[in-house]
Amino acid sequence: MYYFIVNPSANGGHGEKVWRKLERRLLYLGIEYKALVTRAPGDAAMYAACLNEQEQKPLVIVAVGGDGTVNEVLNGLSFEGQVTIGYIPVGGGNDFARSLKLPRNPGKCLRRILDSRCHIWLDYGVLSYTNTSPVHRRFAVSSGMGLDAAMCVDRLEFQKRTKKDQKSRRRFGIPGRLVCAVLGIRQFFRTRPVKGYLILDGIRKVEFNHIYFISAHIHPYESGGFRFAPKADGSDGLLEVCVVHNSSRMGLIPVLVDAFLGKTASHRGVRFYCCREAQIHVEKPVPVHADGENCYVQTDIHVRCIEKNIRMLV
Numbered sequence: 001m002y003y004f005i006v007n008p009s010a011n012g013g014h015g016e017k018v019w020r021k022l023e024r025r026l027l028y029l030g031i032e033y034k035a036l037v038t039r040a041p042g043d044a045a046m047y048a049a050c051l052n053e054q055e056q057k058p059l060v061i062v063a064v065g066g067d068g069t070v071n072e073v074l075n076g077l078s079f080e081g082q083v084t085i086g087y088i089p090v091g092g093g094n095d096f097a098r099s100l101k102l103p104r105n106p107g108k109c110l111r112r113i114l115d116s117r118c119h120i121w122l123d124y125g126v127l128s129y130t131n132t133s134p135v136h137r138r139f140a141v142s143s144g145m146g147l148d149a150a151m152c153v154d155r156l157e158f159q160k161r162t163k164k165d166q167k168s169r170r171r172f173g174i175p176g177r178l179v180c181a182v183l184g185i186r187q188f189f190r191t192r193p194v195k196g197y198l199i200l201d202g203i204r205k206v207e208f209n210h211i212y213f214i215s216a217h218i219h220p221y222e223s224g225g226f227r228f229a230p231k232a233d234g235s236d237g238l239l240e241v242c243v244v245h246n247s248s249r250m251g252l253i254p255v256l257v258d259a260f261l262g263k264t265a266s267h268r269g270v271r272f273y274c275c276r277e278a279q280i281h282v283e284k285p286v287p288v289h290a291d292g293e294n295c296y297v298q299t300d301i302h303v304r305c306i307e308k309n310i311r312m313l314v
Helices: 011-030 043-052 067-076 095-100 106-115 145-161 163-171 176-190 249-261
Strands: 001-006 032-038 059-065 083-089 120-130 133-140 142-148 194-200 205-215 239-245 270-275 277-290 293-312
Touching: 001 011, 001 043, 011 032, 011 059, 011 106, 032 043, 043 059, 043 067, 059 067, 067 083, 067 095, 067 133, 067 293, 083 095, 083 106, 095 249, 120 142, 120 277, 133 142, 133 277, 133 293, 142 145, 145 163, 145 176, 145 205, 145 277, 176 249, 194 239, 194 270, 205 277, 239 277, 239 293, 270 277
Parallel strands: 001 032, 001 059, 059 083, 083 293
Antiparallel strands: 120 133, 120 293, 142 205, 142 277, 194 205, 194 277, 205 239, 239 270, 277 293
8 A cells, every 4th residue: 555645736736747747657557545635834744643653554655746845744753663755746845756866757757656666765864942942843855044044045035926927938948947947046145144063972062153054964866956065975864964064155156056067176265074974053033944944043052863773665
């Protein structure tokens, strides 16, 4: 039995159209399945938690949506018992799929899931911060604060406001990455650097005066295809932390351009660290995200890596 958690609103309603095609294929093949369709934020996490609780036998959950849908499924699971996850990407960013080199065609993804005889084990991260009470949130791809989080929040707001425009954008072949780039340029001029520091693995403290953003990665890509952590490995038990700091705003341009193009290059004002956990503090509240989902503004966060706990069909 396959359980499909479907986000029909993914990518401006594209998720619904894709699911109809996938469902026809499942019926044609005679595959036993059950579809759980989300209607509001939080539904995917609720469905995953209910399945995890009710099903005692080995469980296969396939997320059909974007990175946010994967994030919700991940946060709904307890990882008690044998849970296997599949993913059919239909979102606008699809950083998780890009990192795993999944096919862009949803039909090919479905075929790989149904034909798969093996799986891989992946890490996930945990973001912790305090609002009125402590909050712990898992992430499959990355978590960050500053400019990259502001870009993610901007994209979410854009998607909410312009669902019809997203349908037109797909019709005329305008890529989602281009939209992310345009929103990134807007935030580029809005974001102000802050002072702050990192404490890596509880031992090493590193201070910076002009932080534009800090991102902690399980996988290399975030924000719709920006390759901010080229050495991130999804199954090594480590986070790759990227710190972008520069006294000159113009010095960020080659960093962002190379990340957008997927190039690996050394730049002044960019530092990388590998660690199992990191405490991050900045002097002024800045936006924070987990897999592109808004975690509001914070001054202090803690990120850590949980090694090889996701059983994944690829």
